[in-house]
Amino acid sequence: MGMSKTWVFIILLFLTLGEKDYSEFNAYDQSIEGTDLYFSMVPIPAGSFIMGSDNSGFLDEKPAHSVQIDAFWMSAHEVTWDIFELFVDKNYELAISEGPIGDQVDGLSRPSLPYLDMTFGMGKESKPAVGMTQYGAIQFCHWLYLKTGVFYRLPTEAEWEYAARAGSDARYFFGEKSSDLSEYAWIKENSEESTQKVGLKKPNPWGLYDIYGNVLEWTMDHYDPNFYKESSEINPLNPSTNLYPRVVRGGSFKHSADEISASRRFATDPKWKQIDPQIPKSQWWFPEAPFLGIRLVRPLETPSEEEIQAYYGQAPIDDY
């Protein structure tokens, strides 16, 4: 790149970005203090895209509509058991951490230890953590905030689709052919009915691995099949006061290629807790959702401490 072109680029950058400081908007690794664990975050630039699909056979993806999204980082991988288990079990966190974990982390509300094997025999190392409720997923973000000082949260449904598309308006970020999906994703056709280690398939252009398949990923949104008819254009979010249904995205190792696309919307189902033998049912675990996990988001603009506390402080809803 010649000098003049560089200058044009920099000027354009300022025109586009206004006063925001994007100088630190790069990929980074987030380490977990006191351990040798870390996870990778990649930058997702601000922009607009067409959300949903008018060509889809699913009515809930219509109408396709223009949406503008602010910049954020997204975790390159689905959250793995390696990190999630520290949150699940404080004694385990204490046992493997060097030094104290701090009073706030110590006092954090933690999941009930699951009465079932929540790996469902599929293994832990480098494999996505599965079966957590949205409340559990948000409390994991809270734990991360206390551990790292960085605000992590779940993606909105719109952020998820924007990131998954990575600029493409096709069915998948790589094109239209579902027969190619096996190169990019663990799906019914190639997973042998199990989650797989994260990051083994080709990533999307923005560096997101396993964005399709492996596990469904939590979003923040309430699932309303008609939401696209009324949703706002800028950073849309459909907040929810009901426990069900909520939006999960991306398909999983249990879904076949023709069930998965960038626009496909999945909804949580109370049946995923039917074999929980306890009442009230667990606020933390779905004993029949071994296909549901977490991908993290960090907004470029960190919200105020009040907003952060309001997000993490959402009370769980009794389930019975």
Place this chain on the structure above:
Amino acid sequence: MTIKPKTTQNMKTENSRRDFIKTSAILTGGVLTSPFVVPGAYASSDNHLKLALIGCGGRGTGAVFQAFETGHPIRLVAMADAFQDRLDKSLKPILDKYGPEKVQVPKEKQFVGFDGYKQAIAEADVVILATPPGFRPSHFEEAVRQGKQIFMEKPVATDAAGIRRVLAAAEIAKQKKLNVVVGLQRHYQANYRETIKRIHDGAIGDIVGGQVYWNDGGVWVRERQPGQTEMEYQMRNWYYFNWLCGDHITEQHVHNIDVANWVKQGYPVKAEGTGGRQVRTGKDHGEIFDHHVITFTYEDGSVIHSECRHFPGAANRVDETFQGTKGKVYLSAGNHGNLSDWKGNSIYTHDRENNANPYQVEHDELWAALVKGDYKFADAENAAKSTMTSIMGRYATYSGKVISWEEALNGSVDLFPEKLAWDALPKILPNEDGFYPHAVPGKTKVI
């Protein structure tokens, strides 16, 4: 309070294969004629079966939901728990969900404390027994004495003294033709039923070995609170005390051990093994071990390997595998049931999709029998013997010795406190540093 233990000779007879099959026949066989007159209660003014819940934790509350979800005319009329707050937490969701017509448990029908179960049982036709397992023998005895129909949770005791009481009461329940369903819910889960039926029909020949596992990260801990007496603390944090829980080999792993007995159609003649406290060693972790590895030898000389551990961060495994002379099988609560021959050809693969919830099925089947006045279920004896198998495993790891079935079942060590009261002392007490003594293999006497 104490029931005279049966003679060793009697125990041998009870442990015979023929006897096991006879018991199983009741489970799977047809309807026996029953003098049990549900209509006595059922024909009461408003045609409802009256239900009492004894032990108002999450599981007992869940069982009440499942009873109501059967759709039969049921009314919850009494509840008992050691703690008022646990009873309140249980009653609220039941009342919210099923309403004041079906849920009629006013203050005077809420029985709080150690002895309330007697009055609560007296109010009902059908009882759900779901306290920590240490209380099950006395609650089951009382429910049988009062002639009630029974759903009770596993395990059914925590030591041999308790098992002997449950076996004796189970006999009386049979004589009185009282239905008894036990929450070893794999017996009510389609993959287990379908697969094990095929094993018993000879699909993979004779079973010559097997491995059963409950390896995971462990369960909840309730830390000591200021002002608690020792008795209250142990009652709240009951998982970690053997008189209440029986150790996790009994409280959880009984499920998998029970599957081994079911597949083998008998109970082991001896157990040997090793175990200890490797990673769960805190003050709030009481006396139980965090791992047990056992070999159970059956009458025909075949050996089942059993493994249970609570190690966070380690690999999980909760399932059962068995090897036969003609093939092998894989079973799990995740609806697996795969039979194959030794060349890898599938003999049977259970369809894992759309299986019924076994916690619901056990109530669907029980209450269907109850409303018809049928006598169909006698789960208590097998549940007692499978619980005994797990206790025998614990005796083996705690003592480091080879333990025979007879020695185990006739064991004289009674873990239960002399007296149940909030100011009474359990037998197990912390030392001056707040830690509890635990078994030391080679030193500890268990029987």
